[in-house]
Amino acid sequence: NGIPVRPIESTIHSSTRNISQFLDKIIRPIFDEKCASTTIIDGTSLIKELLKYIKKGLLKPTTLFCTFDIRNLYTMLPQDEALDILVEFLQFYGYTKVKGINLETIRELAAIVLKENVFVYGKKIYKQVLGGAMGSSFTLTLANIFMWKWQKELVRRQDMTGEFYGRYIDDIFMTWNKSEKSLKDLLDDANKWHPNIKLEYSIGKSLPFLDVSFTNNNGILTISVYHKPAAESYVVPFRSDHPRHVFVNVIQTSLSRAVRYSSTFENFNNERRYIQLTLLYNG
Template identity: 80%
Template sequence: MLPQEEALDILIEFLHVHGYTKVKGISLDTIRILAAIVLQENVCVYNNKIYKQMLGGAMGSSFTLTLANIFMWKWQKEFVRRQDISGEFYGRYIDDIFMTWNKSENELRKLLDAANSWHPNIKLEYKISKSLPFLDVLLTNSNGILLTSVYHKPAAEPYVVPFISDHPRHVFINVIQTSLARAARYSSTLEAFNHEQRYIQLTLLYNG
């Protein structure tokens, strides 16, 4: 979870680095004060006692998510620097990271283990393989060629909105269009696209 004071410091650093002295006429000092109120003035009641949140931010708060992204921006600087030097790829979506590596696996494990010491509140759980999912994309290294396809979690059930449900008709059209568009965008080969197309057809048949 986010250390509150450190996160607020990083927020102001982020704004400075990107050339802000004010945001929509509001000074950075005022922004820090307002951000502190949002982050630190969260309480809950349990067994007739009032508890104040001392670490992290409120769950579901859009500001907490934004601040977490900015916090990760600070943390990942060393990672990005090392990847840039070696010409490798580094990408992150919130707390999911995907990166390439062309040195030994032992060196990679050393880097990842070292990264786990950069901040006490950030610990990486990593997987090293020639085929890995990142969000809903499956990426595969096939003899040096990067292949992509749609990834479905093993526990995912093939359910969509049933055709007999009382939804506006455009909802059903959108389900099909979105699924096919994702298949077209994510499939790097015709074989992968055809496989996903069959999956979509079976899912629709299953849901009536």
């Protein structure tokens, strides 16, 4: 009917699940260690990195923020190329074996996880020939390693000028101290680096990223909690049959986030009122 869909395969109880979990267990720690400087873990880690950026004197009244996301990263991974980049990544960091397993065997195991995904729909059997199963644990690590290769040029350019570059899976946050046109030219060029990697970007002095809103207020960084417009104000209803500590945790977590993500007392009070109204709305 002309409605675009995204294939999301559940790999629970599948024949590739154990291999996927094993590869993820031995390779993800390597990625996490080697790529920590360009990896955003959560909103708090990004705030800490931007505070370092400010201490270097790089945040100016004209500094721009840029966020962009990669469209359908998991399902657009070219399979053979992703496997080649996996081996390249391990070799780049000096690995010939991982946990006693040589790289050729690791590639073969990864190929099974990536390529042997079949499902039944409408009495027909389908095989995934592009990307990986979103329900497979190793798909995330493989996507991260693929992006390690793709983003190299962006990271190099940002490092040369002292600007910040950080990535949370398929979402990227950057700072920029040149003209907006030069940034758009760079991103438009990056859109041509790989036929499967397409990005959609936003540029400005005030942008949200994950659950944080960042504003460059004339050279002063202002932060607050960000709520997506489509997000519903729902939490566990107070009258539901849950252990009492669940409700306490909801309040503590919300208030803790408000404290961490509020650069002014006014922003904290705004978020506190939002939390209060949400709790009242949910009984």
